[in-house]
Amino acid sequence: MCNFVHNCRIGHGFQGVVKRWGMKGGPRTHGNTKSHRRPGAIGGGAKKANVWKGKKMPGHMGQEKRILRGLKIWRINTKYNVIWVHGPAVPGHVHHYVYIMDASAENRKFSEENPPPYFPTYYPDSSNPLPEELYDEDLHMFHDGTIIFEDKEQDVGAVRKK
Incomplete structure (x- = not known):
């Protein structure tokens, strides 16, 4: 098992609500000046000057770090x-x-027999180079045969005599 951490290098910078969240915006005419791409009302209600947490507002877009946990590596x-x-x-x-990175379970207990993984987990050795292909033990080897044919003519003849 492994974890993939992707650090996206393409960012969009500071963006408004129309591009960042896909909001429609306001009307472009009928007395509207410089506010056709603004979010509109952002709060209010019983408590004045209160904006709720998680409100979709303008801000930085892109370059987020994403983590996928527990992926299976079949072949290298x-x-x-x-x-x-x-x-x-x-x-x-x-x-x-x-x-x-190596996957680590949250409730796994580390001991001297089971130490925590350290990065990098492999140091190259010039005397023992790695093979060109590394396979998981659960993966079927494609160069092995999958269908075995047996000669059944003797069995058919024995059935006919009876």
């Missing part, structure tokens, strides 16, 4: 640096960095 190609992952799509833009 060390020659081309390709990883096959089972799980939801990795968020973010094409050609951007994705950080991969």
Whole structure:
């Protein structure tokens, strides 16, 4: 299991409510000056000058960090640096960095036999290079045979004699 942490590098900067939240805005005519892309009323009610928490307001858009937990790694190609992952799509833009870390359960107890994972979890060794392909033990090896044919002619002849 692993965790994917994606740090999106493309940001949109400070944006208004129309672009950030998809609000409609106000009318562009009939005496409306410089407020056709504003949010409108943002609070009020019984308590004056009160804006609720979580109100969709203008602000910074983009460059959020996303974390996907518990994804299964099926295969690693060390020659081309390709990883096959089972799980939801990795968020973010094409050609951007994705950080991969070991998964850690919240209620797992660490001990001397089971130490916590440290990053990086692998140090390359020049005397023992990695194989080109690393597979998960649950993955079927595609170069192995899947269908086995048995010769049944002898069994058919024995059935006919009876």
